[in-house]
Amino acid sequence: MSDPTILERRTRHGGRQSKHRARGAAQSHPPYITRRIPPYALLDEEGLAAIEALADRILEEVGFEIRGDEEAIQLFQSAGARADGWRLRFPKGLVRAIVQASTPSQFIQHARNPARNVVIGGNHSVFSPAYGSPFVTDLERGRRYGTLEDFQNFVKLAYLTPFLHHSGGTVCEPVDLPVNKRHLEMVYAHMRLSDKPFMGSVTTAARAADSIALCRLLFGAAFVDKNCVILGNVNVNSPLVLDGEASRVIRTYARANQAPVCVPFILGGAMGPVTTAGALAQCFAEAMVCVALGQLERRGSPAILGNFLSSMSLKSGAPTFGTPEPALAYFAIGQLARRLRVPLRCGGNLCASKVPDAQAAYESANSMWPAFLCGANFILHAAGWLEGALTMSYEKFIMDVDQCGAFQTLANGMALDDNAFAMDGFLEVGPGRHFLGSAHTMRNYETAFYEFENSDNNSYEQWLEEGSLDIKERALKTWKRRLRDYQLPPIDPAVDEALRAFIEREKAASPDAWH
């Protein structure tokens, strides 16, 4: 393993290790993933057509309710749906036709640093941190409610890694801020502490509008009207209901030419059937209706087809993660989204564990592999998620990022060229000898293998000497070091002032609300 030849040369060439570290910096990695490997195809043409037909039947025979948004009902009526109160019923194929008529199959989400722009759709994948946890946890302070400081820390940590391409949205709930003003500081943190693309508020249409207004200050109003600069992650009230506020949030983003991420949340057996094919068809139908709503509001505006399909414990009814049923659903919805030609969102490094232990890691990997191989274009919850999204973990965030880097390398596929074939190496080395010092190895050594920053690959004895650490203890050191080394990206002071002025004006305009 430690052939002197290569170790000597390494020293002679001066700090291969430091070069490797430099390679790890954000600038040398692409701002998003381009998958050069094919997606996994689970279902055949007949199976896919059956799911699509089922989605059509659900939308026609059961229908979908948009409760409390008359404009949305009218938009769909004008497009050919039948309305009965809030209940809409769609002739077969109508929703698909609306979606396909104008939804972009891929789009650029612009970042304030153009080098960080991401392409969402096609054979591209964008990784974004976990979203929505009221709690945060770390090894030293334990589990507690999230604060703005925690929120800012996760924005900084996402900014610092090349393996997350997106700053995310509600990376944790800053519960120390009033409910009605949180969104302003969250959006500002993404804008100021990072220069990556981000997500805005979705809790009310007014907060969505505030998020977009801040974008107009940052990017310029004319630019925003022509380009996607913000996403809004909107949950469907499954089964088959969108409440009026959520529907207005979708329309707010679409009207501004920004991208709603339309996400049915289906815990099989509760918000949908326990059988995967049924839950999948429901999810697909619901997400299509929401994407269609955005298109009716503004044709050609960007959108992402989302899904969140989870299984359930037979013992307790609690949601479970990393199980095979959602994996199968991911594979299939990847195929359905490609047929629909709409960018797909899947999550992520999901788990039920309360701590960043082996349960957390197995379940996360079991969610991430199908999300990645199904060809998802936007992978939310790629880092930090614990406990069914209730808690954002600093150490889990760091570990998950290591995994995201591996998927980035996997996406490059296998090089098939003379250098990769290494025939010169075989001829040089021959049977029974080591490749360590060979010219082929020396030529390729530095770029050969992805390495997990927080994994320990040393001997047992070295590991003992270094304190017998569990990976979570190494991850603790990593995030603390990263936050210590963090440097604020520059911003035009006039823009910053305009953002702060808007925020302070909004805050002053209404009393604090705490629920």
Added chain:
Amino acid sequence: MSDPTILERRTRHGGRQSKHRARGAAQSHPPYITRRIPPYALLDEEGLAAIEALADRILEEVGFEIRGDEEAIQLFQSAGARADGWRLRFPKGLVRAIVQASTPSQFIQHARNPARNVVIGGNHSVFSPAYGSPFVTDLERGRRYGTLEDFQNFVKLAYLTPFLHHSGGTVCEPVDLPVNKRHLEMVYAHMRLSDKPFMGSVTTAARAADSIALCRLLFGAAFVDKNCVILGNVNVNSPLVLDGEASRVIRTYARANQAPVCVPFILGGAMGPVTTAGALAQCFAEAMVCVALGQLERRGSPAILGNFLSSMSLKSGAPTFGTPEPALAYFAIGQLARRLRVPLRCGGNLCASKVPDAQAAYESANSMWPAFLCGANFILHAAGWLEGALTMSYEKFIMDVDQCGAFQTLANGMALDDNAFAMDGFLEVGPGRHFLGSAHTMRNYETAFYEFENSDNNSYEQWLEEGSLDIKERALKTWKRRLRDYQLPPIDPAVDEALRAFIEREKAASPDAWH
């Protein structure tokens, strides 16, 4: 989550939980996996042909040495290879032609309990425990050398789970036994403590012969001559060398119509090139030669094409696991093996971690997903592996088995029938209501979702009350309970007596050797 309707019904129906537990017992699960989902196709026809051509070039231009086995050299010479001392050079396509002329594309490995027979090849997968660790570890006693008692414990644990289909081979090294007599007690433990199929000794040809002799006593000599009842896992001395003892072991198994598993072990940059395509072609070439050797010894005898491709730490030269490069190689070798029409071995739940922490789990899942999706037929190291195969962990074994169960469910694919489509459920429930008490849910609830036995899906508060356990602490309880509840499977006393007599005779015939 805890809708009273279903919880009431559950109680009324009396112990759904105990039924679930019963479903978990070995008898109700199939003895091996039949994959109803397609394998993942990484490379296209052109890419696969390029790798095959490279393997041909390596075998022709560099060659392959069988050092110290003149019979093997002669067998290949007679088949058309050119020999120069121990170095063989093969005209393009020769090795492939030998392999394809007679190697079965699938075969049955018989168990002494016919209900445990496994099919190796085709669209079947067999999971087998980890192999070869000198050390064992558990949470209470820590890391120590393995003993026969540990060996027996792992055989019992593999016997007790429906998610391992195979008893394995050297599940750990029983270092308390003399080196030259270990194999007898190892094979006996597999035969006596389990009734699943197993692997024999490969350290010398004589020990391989002993392993087969014991099989003749257990299964009958005539049966053994006609049927596969034992596998022998033989490592190639990569690059491009097979030592004479290993080659005689391959021939010993093949001559007895038993299956050698031919496994190049390639740490990229050491025993092969650092570039994946080159290492893959080398591995494929080496494994094909070994399979061909078995065919030349006895045409039509079963064999398994193995591979072990690992990456390396740039910092230390240590092997690394769960990285993307071996994953890509797995995907490709799955395709190559199918084109060759020979059963494929991949491993498993591999990792470098010293403890069953999140590192162990991420890396293991990253190895297992590509091993499974590439269509591997025999997955060695499916449970227990820690620390690059140096240590067998009781807790990791239990956790890995949970994961194996998930892949078994994944393999079933997605049901596409009226029940799975759940249209009756949608019509019954409608928008905005819960599926929990619906007829469709009640009809499907019990079989809906796979659940990890050792995962905690409870609320944070429940988890705190139960002691804030890491999964490894739950796994500790599980393996101790299982070993406590273990019951010896019955065996014909006359056969048992014959086995013991053979073993005692062999032991008495030579002095103990300790290295």
